[in-house]
Every structure is written in structure tokens, then in C-alpha cells.
Amino acid sequence: MIINHPLLGPCDAQEFTYLGDASLLHRPDGMAEGAEAAFVDYAYPRENPAGLHRELWFHEQGDRSWLVVTRDTVTHEITQVELASDVARREGRSR
Amino acid sequence: MRYSGFRILQQALTGQKGWTPAWRNPDPQPHYDYIIVGGGGHGLATAYYLAKQFRQSRIAVLEKGWIGGGNVGRNTTIIRSNYLLDGNEPFYEFSLKLWEGLEQDFNYNAMVSQRGILNLFHSDAQRDAYIRRGNAMRLHGADAELLDRDQIRRDYPFLDFDNARFPIKGGLAQRRGGTVRHDAVAWGYARGADQRGVDIIQNCAVTGLRIEDGRCTGVDTTRGFIGAGKVGVAVAGNSSRVMAMAGMRLPIESHVLQAFVSEGLKPVLPGVITFGAGHFYCSQSDKGGLVFGGDIDGYNSYAQRGNLPVIEDVAEGGMALFPGLGRVRLLRAWGGVMDMSMDGSPIIDRTPVDGLYLNGGWCYGGFKATPASGWCFAHLLATDQPHPTVTAYRLDRFARGLMIDEKGVGAQPNLH
The missing domain is CATH 3.30.9.10 (D-Amino Acid Oxidase, subunit A, domain 2)
Structure with missing residues (x-):
């Protein structure tokens, strides 16, 4: 698979390590009410769709950026690649 | 028809004309006591032991393609019980013991x-x-x-x-x-289940789980609605997709x-x-x-x-x-x-929906587990109690901190 890095252009997926569903960007507040249940929900269950999947890849052998890759889990086709920092900011994270 | 050396000789002398299909190809009935979703090794073994060991009847196995066309036909055929943890080893040893007597038990040459x-x-x-x-x-x-x-x-x-x-x-x-001849495991269980009255319905994909008042009452399929007393899902690889029909997100x-x-x-x-x-x-x-x-x-x-x-x-x-x-x-x-x-170990458990049971999460260790998985899932379906060797394979073990992490790498499935 080739991941089209937004800054570096096309890179072999072998340069990356895979973490999983991009929902992992949204770590719950550990001090909030019901944090225990929120963390269980954060850490273990997954949507695991057959089809488009937004997922986190880390460019370990490259610029060490985190990317959010939108990929079809049935065909392995990658349709969108964004910097995870941009996605996190857009989705309301402060940094 | 019972297979034996005598039968082979007899058929050799009569032109091999007396062999009959190993299982029927029935149309689905409107209602069953038990529906097993998934006609792979685990699903067929479940139906076989439900009928044979737990003496239940009115059982159907629903398979979206052909039986044995999924992971039971795609693995590397290895059987073993070399696990470390208490939650795992008794189960896999039980499975290995079942492998040792399997061919005599279901009268089929699985080349164990x-x-x-x-x-x-x-x-x-x-x-x-x-x-x-x-x-x-x-x-x-x-x-x-x-x-x-x-x-x-x-x-x-x-x-x-x-x-x-x-x-x-x-x-x-x-x-x-x-090692075991993997396809023969699916065929042997299918034949054994069919002989005991189980309806094996192929080309019948489940498209929905019908849930009324928190209870699963049947499944919608490409061949219409089929009612059920209990529904057991054994579709490892696709567990998340099937259980999503019941609104569940799995740790898979x-x-x-x-x-x-x-x-x-x-x-x-x-x-x-x-x-x-x-x-x-x-x-x-x-x-x-x-x-x-x-x-x-x-x-x-x-x-x-x-x-x-x-x-x-x-x-x-x-x-x-x-x-x-x-x-x-x-x-x-x-x-x-x-x-x-999420911990590299399977799940055989009830679900929050009454009458809906899950067998999944086999990671890449599912083949060796086939006989015990079927036996224990049948035990759960028939008695509503987990078999003693699978009490640790609970769906809620992640929330309770009781993971069975043989490799010790945490909630990172691609490392297990």
C-alpha cells in the first residue's frame, strides 16, 4: 500500500506503524464523572467496519508524524490522508 | 450411511454407485429452537454437539456461502495445546483431547x-x-x-x-x-450434524437480528425471516458486522x-x-x-x-x-x-440481548479450538451456563480487568 503523505508525498506503508481506529484521538477526561466507563469504551470496543475506516498511522521511518488515513478495509484503497494534528484541532482538541 | 472399511470394499465391488450425499440441502423452516449463524468449523461443531451431546433438536445452521468456505478452509491446519495461562490451557487441552477421538466420534476421516x-x-x-x-x-x-x-x-x-x-x-x-485435514473437519461435523436432524442451510445470509423487548426472536435472512428460541453467532472474522445488527460494538x-x-x-x-x-x-x-x-x-x-x-x-x-x-x-x-x-483470547458468552450468544474473537488460533469451541458453545446454548473450561472467555472481561493476554502486549490487536 502507498500512503500519500500530505507533506512528503507518496510513501510505502512499510515506513509506518499502525495504531487503529482514529477515534483513539479522543481520549476521555480522566477527571470527569463516569471516567471509568468512558475509558473502557475508549480502550476496547471498536466499530471495525467493512468499508471506509478512518485510522491512525505513525510515520516511524519518516518524519514521525501521525496521520489519519481513510482506507477501505475491503479493497485496501486509500481515499484520504490528513495530518492527525489537523484532524484533532478540527474535531475540537486544543493541540 | 456409516463409513467403514467394509463399506469401501462393498462399494468397490458394486461400481461405487451406492454413495449418497453426506448431508441434505433442506429449505429453512419458519422456526427453530436453535439457530447457529455461520457454517464454518465452529458453527457446525456447535450444531453437532448440541444434537449429539446435549440432545437438543430443531437446530439450523445458516451459512451465507457454502459450508467450510471461510477460515476453516483457509488455515494452516495445526492442532496443539501449548498455552501458558490458566484461562486458556484447560480449554485448549480439552480441545486436543476431543481431536484425539474425533474421527471415531463423527465417523469421518479427518486425517488427524x-x-x-x-x-x-x-x-x-x-x-x-x-x-x-x-x-x-x-x-x-x-x-x-x-x-x-x-x-x-x-x-x-x-x-x-x-x-x-x-x-x-x-x-x-x-x-x-x-495437523488435521481442515476441510474434512467441516465436512465431518456437517455430516454428523445432518444425520442427527440439523438443517444446514447454505447460501442463506443473515441480514438482520430481530430483537423484541430485549430478546432475540429470530433472524432476517436472504431467504426470509426465521424464528428462533436461541441464536448463536459463530462467524469469527465477521463477528463485528453481525453483532452490529444487534447494536453491539465488540472488542475486536x-x-x-x-x-x-x-x-x-x-x-x-x-x-x-x-x-x-x-x-x-x-x-x-x-x-x-x-x-x-x-x-x-x-x-x-x-x-x-x-x-x-x-x-x-x-x-x-x-x-x-x-x-x-x-x-x-x-x-x-x-x-x-x-x-x-483486544487481549488475543476468544469470547464464548451470552450477550446483553437475551437469547443471543456469541462465539468469536479467535484471533489466529481458531482452528485448533474447533471441537472444544463447538462443545462449549453448545453447552452454553443448551444450559445457559458456561462450560468449566471457558468461564474466563467472558465478553465483559475487558471492563472488569480480567483480560487473558497470553502475549502480554495490551489492547493492541495487531500485536497479538
Whole structure:
């Protein structure tokens, strides 16, 4: 698979390590009410769709950026690649 | 029809005209007491033991394609019970015991071959870990034997014993482990279940789970609605998709695992060997092909095919252990979709929906578990109580902090 890095252009997926569903960007507040249940929900269950999947890849052998890759889990086709920092900011994270 | 040596002789003398289909092809009835979703090894074994062991009737197995067309036909056929943890070892040992009597039990030649499995170690620390695992196995009644280099050299003289990075220091053998003809397992269970009245309905995909007042009352399928007293889901690889129909999110990611077979060779590998310094394992099929595999590709996939980097990685592991492998041509490579659970262990449990039961999360260890998985799932369906060997395989173990993490890598499915 080739991941089209937004800054570096096309890179072999072998340069990356895979973490999983991009929902992992949204770590719950550990001090909030019901944090225990929120963390269980954060850490273990997954949507695991057959089809488009937004997922986190880390460019370990490259610029060490985190990317959010939108990929079809049935065909392995990658349709969108964004910097995870941009996605996190857009989705309301402060940094 | 009972299969026997006498039957073969009789058929040979009468022109092989008396063989009958091994199972019927019935139309679905409007209602069953038990519906098993998924006609793979685990689903068919569940139906077989429900009918035979637990004396239940009115059972159907629904399969979206043809029976045995999923992971039971795509694995590397290895059976073993060499686990460390208390939650796992009794279950896999129970499974190995069932394998030992399986062919007589369901009257079908599954070619169960206890040719032994050998896990090689390459360092002192790894030897200590293997001794510990061997002791754990023996405490649970399984067999385990520590072999030194010379003992291994007798059976496997062609291995690279003095590899500069990964010299072979010894191995942990389980002589009762081995291989089984995988398709025959599905066919044997299907035939045995069918003979006991189970309806095996192929080309019947489940499109919805009907839930009324918190209770599962049946399934919508491509062949219409079928009512059920209890619904058992055994569709590993696709568990998340089926359980999403009940509004559930599972602690599972689907990943693709590749396997390989070489051209046929004369007998060279007497048993199953695994490399301890990388992920590579290999056995030789009765047709002569070397059957081998390694890691999953490592990203979510439902594609049933993987990519080249993992093939390269598996080949490198094989060459480090078994340099002669480089002269062998690869015949086929294929991929299967695994339910990779968050702790690397399976789930056999009730669900929050009454009458809906889940058997899944088999990671890449599902084949060896087939008989015990079927037995224990049938036990759960018939009695609503878990079999004593699967009390740890609960769906809520993640929330309760009771993970069974054999490898100790945490909630990261692509590392299990």
C-alpha cells in the first residue's frame, strides 16, 4: 500500500506503524464523572467496519508524524490522508 | 450411511454407485429452537454437539456461502495445546483431547495426525520462558517435553543450528500436537450434524437480528425471516458486522492473516516447527507441500488477501531457520480474515440481548479450538451456563480487568 503523505508525498506503508481506529484521538477526561466507563469504551470496543475506516498511522521511518488515513478495509484503497494534528484541532482538541 | 472399511470394499465391488450425499440441502423452516449463524468449523461443531451431546433438536445452521468456505478452509491446519495461562490451557487441552477421538466420534476421516509440534528457542531467557510454559502445560495435564539441540538435530538435521544471530539452543515439544485435514473437519461435523436432524442451510445470509423487548426472536435472512428460541453467532472474522445488527460494538478488530504452501516435496518435515526469533511456522501436508505462515498484515482488513511486505517478512523468517526453503517454489498464498480481540483470547458468552450468544474473537488460533469451541458453545446454548473450561472467555472481561493476554502486549490487536 502507498500512503500519500500530505507533506512528503507518496510513501510505502512499510515506513509506518499502525495504531487503529482514529477515534483513539479522543481520549476521555480522566477527571470527569463516569471516567471509568468512558475509558473502557475508549480502550476496547471498536466499530471495525467493512468499508471506509478512518485510522491512525505513525510515520516511524519518516518524519514521525501521525496521520489519519481513510482506507477501505475491503479493497485496501486509500481515499484520504490528513495530518492527525489537523484532524484533532478540527474535531475540537486544543493541540 | 456409516463409513467403514467394509463399506469401501462393498462399494468397490458394486461400481461405487451406492454413495449418497453426506448431508441434505433442506429449505429453512419458519422456526427453530436453535439457530447457529455461520457454517464454518465452529458453527457446525456447535450444531453437532448440541444434537449429539446435549440432545437438543430443531437446530439450523445458516451459512451465507457454502459450508467450510471461510477460515476453516483457509488455515494452516495445526492442532496443539501449548498455552501458558490458566484461562486458556484447560480449554485448549480439552480441545486436543476431543481431536484425539474425533474421527471415531463423527465417523469421518479427518486425517488427524499427531506428528508433534516443536517450538524452537534461541536464547537462555527464551529457554526459561519455555520451561515455565511447559510446566504450566503439564500441570494442566497436557504433555510437554524440553529437547536439546542434539535431540532436535535427529529429526530436523537441515535447520540452521549455528545461525550467527539466532542459534537454535533447543525446543519445547508437544508430541500430541499435529495437523488435521481442515476441510474434512467441516465436512465431518456437517455430516454428523445432518444425520442427527440439523438443517444446514447454505447460501442463506443473515441480514438482520430481530430483537423484541430485549430478546432475540429470530433472524432476517436472504431467504426470509426465521424464528428462533436461541441464536448463536459463530462467524469469527465477521463477528463485528453481525453483532452490529444487534447494536453491539465488540472488542475486536478484523485483520488479514496470510498463509502459504509450496510445491509438493518428498517427506522432509516430520512435524510442525516454529521459529522462536521471528514469526514463522511450517509443517508439511500429506500431499507434500510445505505449509507455512507468520504474522498478520497488521491493519484492519476484510479483504481475504494481504500484501507483499508480510510475505517477504515470513520468507525471511523461514530462511533464517530453514535455509533450504530458498530452493523451494511457492505454489499458493492466500489470506483469511481474523477476529483479533483486544487481549488475543476468544469470547464464548451470552450477550446483553437475551437469547443471543456469541462465539468469536479467535484471533489466529481458531482452528485448533474447533471441537472444544463447538462443545462449549453448545453447552452454553443448551444450559445457559458456561462450560468449566471457558468461564474466563467472558465478553465483559475487558471492563472488569480480567483480560487473558497470553502475549502480554495490551489492547493492541495487531500485536497479538
